[in-house]
Amino acid sequence: MKTLTMDDNLQHESVTPKAPKRKKKTKGDFWKSVGQQKYLYFMSIPFVIWLFVFSYVPLWGWTMAFQNYKPAKSFSNQKWVGLKNFVELFQDERFYLVLRNTLAMSIMGIVVGFIVPIVFAILLNELRSMKFKRTIQTVSYLPHFVSWVVVAGIITKLLSIDGGIVNEILLSLHIIDQPIQFMAKGNWFWGIVTASDVWKETGWNAIIYLAAITGIDKEQYEAARVDGASRFRQIWNITLPGIRPTIMVLLILSIGHLTSIGFEKQMLLGNSLVTDYSEVLDLYALKYGIQINRFSYGTAIGMFNSIVSIILLFTANGLFKKFAKESIM
Amino acid sequence: MAGSAFNSTRSEKIFDWFNYTFLTLVLIVTLYPFLNVLAISLNDSTDTVRGGIYLWPRAFTWDNYQTIFNYTGLIQGLKISILRTLVGTVLGLIAASMLAFTLSRVDFRGRKFISTFVALTMYFSGGIVPTYILMRDLHLIGTFWVYVLPGLVSGFNVFIIRSFIDGLPFALQESAKLDGANDFTIYYRVILPLCKPVLATISLFLAVGQWNSWFDTYLYNGTKQQWTTLQYELMKVLQSTQQGGNMTNANDLATQLAHVSPDSIKMAITIVVTIPILVVYPFLQRYFVGGMTLGAVKS
Numbered sequence: 001m002k003t004l005t006m007d008d009n010l011q012h013e014s015v016t017p018k019a020p021k022r023k024k025k026t027k028g029d030f031w032k033s034v035g036q037q038k039y040l041y042f043m044s045i046p047f048v049i050w051l052f053v054f055s056y057v058p059l060w061g062w063t064m065a066f067q068n069y070k071p072a073k074s075f076s077n078q079k080w081v082g083l084k085n086f087v088e089l090f091q092d093e094r095f096y097l098v099l100r101n102t103l104a105m106s107i108m109g110i111v112v113g114f115i116v117p118i119v120f121a122i123l124l125n126e127l128r129s130m131k132f133k134r135t136i137q138t139v140s141y142l143p144h145f146v147s148w149v150v151v152a153g154i155i156t157k158l159l160s161i162d163g164g165i166v167n168e169i170l171l172s173l174h175i176i177d178q179p180i181q182f183m184a185k186g187n188w189f190w191g192i193v194t195a196s197d198v199w200k201e202t203g204w205n206a207i208i209y210l211a212a213i214t215g216i217d218k219e220q221y222e223a224a225r226v227d228g229a230s231r232f233r234q235i236w237n238i239t240l241p242g243i244r245p246t247i248m249v250l251l252i253l254s255i256g257h258l259t260s261i262g263f264e265k266q267m268l269l270g271n272s273l274v275t276d277y278s279e280v281l282d283l284y285a286l287k288y289g290i291q292i293n294r295f296s297y298g299t300a301i302g303m304f305n306s307i308v309s310i311i312l313l314f315t316a317n318g319l320f321k322k323f324a325k326e327s328i329m
Numbered sequence: 330m331a332g333s334a335f336n337s338t339r340s341e342k343i344f345d346w347f348n349y350t351f352l353t354l355v356l357i358v359t360l361y362p363f364l365n366v367l368a369i370s371l372n373d374s375t376d377t378v379r380g381g382i383y384l385w386p387r388a389f390t391w392d393n394y395q396t397i398f399n400y401t402g403l404i405q406g407l408k409i410s411i412l413r414t415l416v417g418t419v420l421g422l423i424a425a426s427m428l429a430f431t432l433s434r435v436d437f438r439g440r441k442f443i444s445t446f447v448a449l450t451m452y453f454s455g456g457i458v459p460t461y462i463l464m465r466d467l468h469l470i471g472t473f474w475v476y477v478l479p480g481l482v483s484g485f486n487v488f489i490i491r492s493f494i495d496g497l498p499f500a501l502q503e504s505a506k507l508d509g510a511n512d513f514t515i516y517y518r519v520i521l522p523l524c525k526p527v528l529a530t531i532s533l534f535l536a537v538g539q540w541n542s543w544f545d546t547y548l549y550n551g552t553k554q555q556w557t558t559l560q561y562e563l564m565k566v567l568q569s570t571q572q573g574g575n576m577t578n579a580n581d582l583a584t585q586l587a588h589v590s591p592d593s594i595k596m597a598i599t600i601v602v603t604i605p606i607l608v609v610y611p612f613l614q615r616y617f618v619g620g621m622t623l624g625a626v627k628s
Contacts, residue, residue, distance in 0.1 A: 037437060039512035044431040044443055047424055047482045052448055058455020058463055071465075120355075123348050136352050138614060139359050145606045147541035149560050150599050153567045155363045157592075163380040165365070199358070231341050259490045264544060268564070282457060289458035290548070302456025310453065 021165035065300040071293075085300040095284070101190075102280040102305075105266070108194045109253050117202050118247065121209035122235055137210075140203025148200075152268035155196050159183055183269070193265050193278075209243055210249065216242035248320060255316035280311075281305045363603070364416070370394070374593035393597040394457045402560055403598070410540060410559040413539040417539040418532050424482045425531060426524065429490035431517045451484040457548075464549060473556055475549045476539070486531050493527035494520060529616040537606065565599045 034041065065085055067078040089095050120140075127133040143151065159166050159182040167179040182188050221239050229237070263282035270278030279287075281301060289298015353373035364384050373388035381383055381387070397403055431437055431446050454460075460479070469475040497520070505515045521528070550556040610617075 008390065033438060037512070039516075040431045040434060040437045043513065043516065044437075044439060047428045048443055048446060050424070050482050051447060051484075053467075054463070054481075055450040058459040059453070061455050064459065064462070071462075091422070117452075123352060126344075126348055127352065132349075132352075136356055138611065139356055141610070141614070141617075142363075142607070143359060145537050145541075145610050146603055147543065147560055149541075149543050149564045149567065150603055153430070153563070153595060153599055154366060156567070156594075158362060165361070165383075189573055203359075229343065267544075268568075285457050290461055295458055295462065298458040299456065302458055306453060306456060313452070315489040324605025 017143050043082065062303050064296050064298060065303050067296055069296040069299075071295070081296075085297050085303075088297065089300050089304065097276060098279050098281055098284045101266075101277060102174040105190050105193055105280065108190055109197055112194050112203065113197055113205070114251060114254060117205035118209055118243070120202050121206040121213060121243075122239060124206065124210065125213050125239070126231065126235070137203065140206070143200040144204035146200070148264040148268055151200055152265065153195060155192065155199075155269065156183055159192070171307070184273045186274040189270070189274045189277040193269060196265060196269065208246060212246040213239060251318055252313070252316045255312055363607075366599050366603075369592060370596035370600045372593065377593050393593040394601075397594060397597050397601070402557070403559070403571075405555065405603075406557050406559040407601075409473070409556055413473070413558065414536050414539040417477045417480075418535040420477060420481055420526060421483065421486070421535040422532055425486040425489055426521065426528065427516065428482065429487045430520050431496060432487065433491045433494040447482075447484045447487055461548065470549045471553050471556070472550075476545055477546075480538075486534065490524065490527050490531060491509040492523060493620075497523055526616055527624075529613060533610070533613045533617050536609075540605065559602055563595075563602050566595055566598055 064078075066080060066082060068081050068084075069078055113176075124133055124136060127136075158164050161167060161179040161181055164179075164182075166182070171179065180188075182192060210300045215268045216238065219236055220242075224234050224238060263280050263286070265281060266278045266280050282305065285301040285305070288294045288301065361384075365382070368384055368386050369382050370393055371389055371391070372386035373390045374393060376388040376423050428443075428447065432440055432447070434440065455463075464470050464475055464479070469478065501519055501523075502515050505519050510518065543558065543564050546556070546558045546561035547564070551561070575623060
């Protein structure tokens with residue numbers, strides 16, 4: 001008998017989901033349906049609580065930014081200081097330097113890291129030999145799976161002054177006559193970070209575009225060829241418009257992540273000689289917040305970072321919705 | 330007319346030539362660093378100092394590997410790295426697939442709320458300091474569990490699996506229901522076996538993430554010798570001899586071994602850290618390409 005009612009319920013729901021036939025509901029009905037779906041609750045509620053603890057509770061930690069947080073005291077005994085931490089932050093000259101570094105590396109990362117995979121995917125798609133195409137693709141994903149620790153080690157080795165291949169090539173081509181100390185010069189740092197990112201992620205980021213290109217109707221190319229369009233015309237008039245929605249969505253997402261570029265590469269590639277160029281907001285928060293125990297100040301830095309990226313995400317989304325009719329939300 | 334046709338084929342030939350050359354260069358630039366690291370790690374350390382090792386060792390030796398494997402910190406790190414990869418992958422897979430299954434059920438009452446609740450976590454984070462304070466309050470600092478528990482449920486993985494389940498015929502679940510199966514049995518007996526491809530993708534993501542992470546060790550367990558991971562040990566070695574390195578507490582391995590010959594040792598450890606990934610990923614390639622595309626289309 002019980003299975004029968006369950007089946008009825010299931011069939012009804014699957015035929016017309018969200019049927020508006022729920023007017024005459026009583027409390028009993030509600031608990032009955034909860035009972036019928038008890039396994040679904042068992043399988044989801046624990047993870048909801050989990051996410052609440054590990055993702056939402058840290059947001060509550062933002063209150064620390066308005067306190068003079070002392071670890072030994074309980075929440076109700078903390079001293080509230082209003083916007084003092086933010087005022088101090090905006091008066092700190094170092095903060096503007098760090099903000100400059102964050103924005104500079106983010107913008108370089110977005111522009112280069114956004115265009116290169118598209119170009120790479122299109123070039124790869126134009127290859128006629130499938131074997132060569134597959135080999136390049138397989139190899140190009142490889143660096144994505146290697147940790148930043150390893151990549152930073154490799155980059156440092158390639159750019160070193162004693163035996164680094166980059167200096168050796170530049171010397172042997174007589175482009176320079178003294179090896180360049182790439183890792184010790186601040187003005188190289190942004191470029192090195194951007195180039196490392198391109199080396200590591202281009203192949204991986206091109207996957208989505210390649211998939212989108214595969215989805216383009218082959219007949220369009222046939223028709224274009226009959227009309228005598230060259231391959232450049234085909235790329236420009238068929239391939240690029242075909243992957244336009246994908247490009248838009250990924251562009252919005254990357255703008256939303258503008259200030260959250262991460263800090264791993266900056267931390268691993270940076271050293272004390274280039275901190276004026278390598279320090280980003282997250283590292284600044286880490287330095288103040290944890291290494292010298294100014295938790296409230298560190299939280300204020302992190303909070304500034306998060307709010308800026310949320311505003312950017314919504315702005316980018318709004319602008320694209322208005323002008324390009326694409327959005328992610 | 331004929332002239333323009335000729336022109337376009339010739340320019341296309343030039344394009345083809347350029348394209349093949351360029352992509353071959355890309356191939357070399359991607360592979361060379363790895364081959365160079367391998368060659369140095371297999372070359373005699375005093376010979377390496379002379380320079381000029383590119384793709385092939387000049388004085389072949391296993392000594393560098395023997396040196397690093399004699400260091401107990403490295404073996405310990407290897408054990409912890411393997412352990413966190415196994416535990417993190419299995420638990421992460423269970424969490425993501427269960428949650429994804431419940432969210433794929435249109436008749437599930439909590440679906441909408443939970444869906445939004447999970448999706449929101451993909452767009453914000455509390456930041457480094459509040460997360461650190463939370464870990465401290467939960468007494469997770471200095472334990473193994475700080476590697477596994479915080480990132481156990483990942484919204485991104487949940488939505489990839491859910492969109493895969495959405496593509497399966499619902500009739501399968503209905504007929505299992507008719508046979509008297511409860512929702513957990515449906516998940517375990519019907520859904521999981523059908524989800525193998527997407528689960529392979531997610532395991533790869535989880536395993537690579539666990540294997541490669543070093544910052545959590547640095548932040549939470551840097552001073553706990555028994556819980557340090559391989560990536561962290563490598564990071565210490567790499568940073569200790571770097572010019573003006575930002576790690577002041579040069580560790581015993583770093584100081585001991587760096588004196589022998591920094592480069593050979595660094596490269597040997599780099600290979601040990603990288604090999605598992607090189608071995609696994611070609612086999613899983615078709616799965617992760619599928620998974621990436623699925624996630625992108627849905628989100």
